Structure formats: structure tokens, C-alpha cells
Amino acid sequence: VEPISLGLAIAGAAASALTGIISYPRLYCYFRECCLQRHDQRVAAVLQENLDKKLFGQHLVGKVVVKAVKGFLNNTKAKKPLALSLHGWTGTGKNFVSKIIAESIYKRGLQSKYVHQFVATLHFPHAHSINLYKDQLQSWIRGNVSICPRSLFIFDEMDKMHAGLIDSIKPFLDYYEFLDGVSYRQAIFIFLSNAGAEKITEVALDFWRNGRRREDIQLTEMQNALSVSVFNNKNSGFWHSTLIDRNLIDYFVPFLPLEYKHVKMCVRVEIESRGYVVDEDILTRIADEMTYFPREERIYSDKGCKTVDAKLDYYYDF
Numbered sequence: 424v425e426p427i428s429l430g431l432a433i434a435g436a437a438a439s440a441l442t443g444i445i446s447y448p449r450l451y452c453y454f455r456e457c458c459l460q461r462h463d464q465r466v467a468a469v470l471q472e473n474l475d476k477k478l479f480g481q482h483l484v485g486k487v488v489v490k491a492v493k494g495f496l497n498n499t500k501a502k503k504p505l506a507l508s509l510h511g512w513t514g515t516g517k518n519f520v521s522k523i524i525a526e527s528i529y530k531r532g533l534q535s536k537y538v539h540q541f542v543a544t545l546h547f548p549h550a551h552s553i554n555l556y557k558d559q560l561q562s563w564i565r566g567n568v569s570i571c572p573r574s575l576f577i578f579d580e581m582d583k584m585h586a587g588l589i590d591s592i593k594p595f596l597d598y599y600e601f602l603d604g605v606s607y608r609q610a611i612f613i614f615l616s617n618a619g620a621e622k623i624t625e626v627a628l629d630f631w632r633n634g635r636r637r638e639d640i641q642l643t644e645m646q647n648a649l650s651v652s653v654f655n656n657k658n659s660g661f662w663h664s665t666l667i668d669r670n671l672i673d674y675f676v677p678f679l680p681l682e683y684k685h686v687k688m689c690v691r692v693e694i695e696s697r698g699y700v701v702d703e704d705i706l707t708r709i710a711d712e713m714t715y716f717p718r719e720e721r722i723y724s725d726k727g728c729k730t731v732d733a734k735l736d737y738y739y740d741f
């Protein structure tokens with residue numbers, strides 16, 4: 424057989440094989456990332472498992488997030504996208520949990536082409552460019568949801584976001600069946616903010632001072648605390664009451680400040696993640712080096728679990 428016809432035969436075989444793969448989405452999606460790839464039941468199971476295993480000191484978060492995501496994914500007739508607002512002190516796990524949620528829906532997690540992250544001070548820094556940002560953000564959200572209905576949008580530093588920009592997101596979170604032919608009802612929006620952290624800490628501290636267990640704090644106590652500090656205070660710089668008045672946020676998720684024992688758990692995980700042998704002395708020294716508040720009782724870590732990894736570099740500097 425001369426080389427040309429052999430080459431053509433091979434090309435033909437490759438083309439039909441490729442057609443075969445494309446015509447079998449499961450096979451295609453085995454090799455490439457696909458929208459709605461992971462079955463919803465699997466998503467909920469992976470989410471529950473990872474939050475139980477990886478998240479420390481946030482019993483309310485585990486309950487609310489799994490219930491919210493599971494309920495949303497199981498609801499084939501959702502009337503609006505899922506909107507979660509995560510509130511709490513720095514370093515308590517808000518970004519960490521949004522990463523876990525992303526990884527439960529898409530194997531590639533935050534690197535998935537269906538997951539989109541925005542940081543207010545990075546992506547929308549200039550107040551005078553707000554109209555440009557609004558147009559960009561609206562076309563970005565519309566375009567990505569058109570490509571994949573189960574798109575995930577994560578907005579960090581919401582308390583630093585300009586009010587007008589927040590209003591541009593509103594239509595996507597509302598109860599429209601279609602907006603310009605696009606349905607947003609399968610999309611998920613996660614907002615992260617430090618707003619309300621003081622109030623959340625006040626409730627946690629009150630429990631501690633009255634000798635009550637942290638784990639006995641109920642969501643209702645936190646919701647009331649958040650409403651006082653965030654929703655009723657129009658100057659919270661948070662939502663400017665736009666999304667709240669219209670009840671477009673489905674769940675407010677409070678992150679409690681982390682205690683010494685949680686910081687030690689973070690240090691241990693960090694040491695193990697690097698494959699180092701856990702030296703209990705070093706672990707304790709790193710946790711002791713962190714600063715704690717209030718001044719008298721020194722209960723909660725000022726930086727949560729942040730900067731633990733940097734401290735590790737210093738102690739395990741081979």
C-alpha cells in the first residue's frame with residue numbers, strides 16, 4: 424500500500440474515532456471538562472465529605488452550605504439562581520469554603536472554565552469606571568451562563584464593592600425565567616464579606632463567657648446578629664440594602680472567629696500537606712506565635728488561620 428492512501432486511511436480512522444467520541448458525551452466529557460459534568464447527587468456527597476473533613480470550627484457553615492447547595496441542585500424547578508453570602512472575620516475560611524464548593528461541582532474547582540472569581544479591589548478598583556465595570560460584568564455573566572447554565576460566580580470583598588456595581592448584578596439574581604433568552608436559574612453566586620464579623624464575634628464571645636459550647640450556637644442567633652450589623656445599617660457599605668430588600672440572597676452564612684485549637688489544626692494540616700513530619704513542639708510554637716483577642720482572654724486568632732503557612736516556612740526552613 425503506498426504511503427498516501429495509508430495516510431488517508433489513518434486520517435479517516437482518526438476522524439471517525441473522534442466523531443465517535445464527540446457523539447458519546449460521556450466519553451468526550453471523560454477527556455474534556457463539560458458543563459453539568461458531575462451528577463448533582465455526587466456534588467452534594469463530595470461537598471458534605473470535604474466540609475466535614477477539611478473545615479474546622481465552623482459547625483454552622485457545614486449545615487447551611489450543604490443544605491443550600493443540596494436543596495438547590497435537587498430542585499429541578501428552581502425559580503432563581505442560588506445566592507449565598509458568606510460573612511466573617513479574616514482567615515476563618517470564606518474563600519476556603521468557596522473553593523470547596525467549586526471543587527464539589529467541577530473537578531477542576533477554581534480552575535474550571537465554568538467558575539469565575541472577582542475580587543472587588545482588584546477587578547473593580549476605580550469608582551469613576553463603575554459604568555464600564557457594570558457593562559463588562561453584565562456581559563461576562565450573560566456570556567458565561569449562555570455557555571454553561573451551571574456557572575459559578577464568586578465575588579470576594581463585597582463590602583468594598585461599589586453600590587452601583589452591586590445593582591448591575593441584581594437582575595441575574597432575580598426570579599426571571601429568562602433574561603434576553605438566557606436562564607440564570609441553574610447558576611450559583613457566592614458573595615464573601617467581612618461585614619458583620621464584629622457582631623458574629625460578639626455572639627461567640629458571649630457564649631464563651633457564659634461557659635456555653637461554641638457548637639451550641641444556633642443559626643438564628645447569628646442571623647439576628649447579622650441583621651443588626653449589616654442589613655439594618657444602610658451605611659454598612661455592604662449591599663446598600665439593594666439585594667437584601669428584594670430578598671435575593673438565599674442564605675447568609677456566618678463564619679465564627681477561630682480559636683487556638685483550630686489554629687493548631689490548621690498548622691497540622693499545613694505541615695502534613697507538605698509531607699513534613701509533624702513536630703508537636705514546632706506546631707505549638709507556631710500556634711503560640713499567632714496573636715489572639717480580646718486582650719484579656721486571648722481566645723480568637725486575629726488572623727484566623729492566615730499566615731500559618733508563612734510561619735511554617737520559617738520553622739521548617741531546611
Ligand SMILES: Nc1ncnc2c1ncn2[C@@H]1O[C@H](COP(=O)(O)OP(=O)(O)OP(=O)(O)O)[C@@H](O)[C@H]1O
Binds near residue numbers: 480689
Ligand atoms: N475554618 C477553617 N478550617 C480549615 N482551614 C481554614 C479555615 N479557615 C481558614 N483556613 C485556612 O486558612 C487559609 C485562608 O483562609 P481563607 O482564605 O478562607 O480566609 P477568609 O475567611 O477568606 O479570609 P479573608 O476574609 O481575609 O479573605 C485557607 O486557605 C485555609 O487553608
